[in-house]
Amino acid sequence: MPKVSVIIPAYNAMTYLPETLESVLRQTFTDFEVLIVNDGSSDPILEWACGIVDPRVKLISQENQGVSTARNTGITHAQGEYIAFVDADDLWESTKLAKQIRCLEENPAIGLVHTWIVLIDEQGKSSGRVISSNAKGNVWKQVVEHNLIQTSTVLVRRCCLETVGVFDQNLRSAEDWELWVRIASRYLLAVVKEPLVFYRLHSCNTTKNWRLIEQGLSPVIEKVFQSIPPEAQYLKHRCYGRGNLHLAWKALQSDDKDCKWARHFRTLAVKYYPQLRYSRQYIRLSLAIAIMEWFGPFGFSRVMAFMYILRHRVFSI
Template sequence: MPKVSVIIPAYNAMNYLPETVDSVLRQTFTDFEVLIIDDGSSDQIVQWVCELKDPQVKLISQENQGVSIARNTGIAHSQGEYVAFLDADDLWTPTKLEKQVICLDQNPSVGLVHTWMVLIDCKGKSSGRVMTSNAEGNAWKQLLEKNMVACSSVMVRRCCLQTVGGFEPNLNFAEDWDMWIRFSSHYPFAVIKEPLYYYRQVPNSLSKNIQVLEQALNLVIEKAFCSVTKELMYLKNHSYGYANLCLAWKALQSNCRDYNLASYYRQQAISYYPQLRYSREYMRLSVAITALQLFGTNNYSKLLELTYTLRRQILNFPNLSSINTFTIADKSTN
């Protein structure tokens, strides 16, 4: 039996999947299996896996049913004591699995361990901004407010999944947040305070995805607070506030970069949680919206690229080509 099962849901993901799998096969910890769940793809994934001829990599094909069911299929077929989740376009540093296995081995009460991260674009260029998280120990109240755990950074005990259950089948957005809320109500969390993976942000069509994301966030929040005590119900407005900040960033990150919609969600955020106007994230968002209004889409994109370049140079961030020695990623903001 492998020590770790790595689950990678894939739907027409061949643009990035080979690089993603390669980052797993380069791990310093080698006692693992890779379960790629082909969720009804129409690309060359079957042929590619056959040509790969790696005994650690297994392909499981199913009709297209969405990322939650794909991950649940992987969990059902997994054999490892620990389960790690990885999206088909994300990347790991070589020591990611090793450090998480050590953490779980040495802390038997911990059910989930995650790591820090940095954003890269579709071409693999890093924004140079580390996204940190302090969700550890009893993290339930923190996770009720907002998702502080990126899915591709997570390793869990497979036995804990039998208690918590799988990913919500009806969710294809924010399904990981729903899972972590449930997980944190049963088990302590641990975090490795190092940036151990790249999150690749690929701009999508705004009109469809942001509506589905908003519905998913609302569903997760309502579900999470349906059994919360009266003393903690004040956190519900906090949760809606942070959710609307997330939606505002998504409006800016879409192909059309809609600052009017971003401004709308920003206003919604502070209407739910007025104290957010003093947060660093709200201030960064406001600067981004203003810059987009003043400079227009093309110049705003150039300004972002200049900002990322300067940040990489100042902090001496590596290029994607040096992933075998060091990587970082950011999940949610420009």
């Protein structure tokens, strides 16, 4: 049996999928299988898969049912002791699996290990922006308050999923966060503090659709807090606050560059969680909204790109 099962959900993903698979096959740790779950694609994924000669790679096809069902299908077919997820447009650094497996092997109490990420553009060029997280140990309350883990960074013990369950196929967004909450309630988490995953930003990212995220926000938060003990229910308002702050950023970064909705969600964020107005995220958001209003969408993009580059250089010194 392979040590690791790598699950790649794919829906009309041929633009980036071959590069994603290549980054997985380049791993220095090699005892794995790759399960590509074709979620009813209309692109030539079947023809492409027929040309794959690596016996570790398997294609599983199903009718289109969404990314959560596709991941769950992969979990059902997985044979590995550990399960890893990677979206069909993201990339892995070659030592990702090796470093995460070492972490789990040396720490039996840890159920899930994740990593930092680097943002890349459609061509795979790094933006220089690293998204980091220090979520490790007993971080259930932190994970409940907001999502600290990106799916393509996760390596989880199979036994954890057998205990807490898999992705909720009824949720329209944040289904990954809801699963991490369940895992964090039962197991310790770990993080490899290195950017070992390259998260691709492009026009088809589902995370750019703030309207879809807004529709799914309340159902996922309400589901999570159904099982939260009474003494931790105060986190619910914090969760709504951070969720609306996230929506404000998504509205601002959407194709519409919608300042009106960004301001609306910013107002809701501090209504739910007033202390957010003193946070770095809130201050950065307010500055970004002001830049958009002063310079327009084109100027906003250029100023924000310059600020990311400047921040990267400052923190790299």
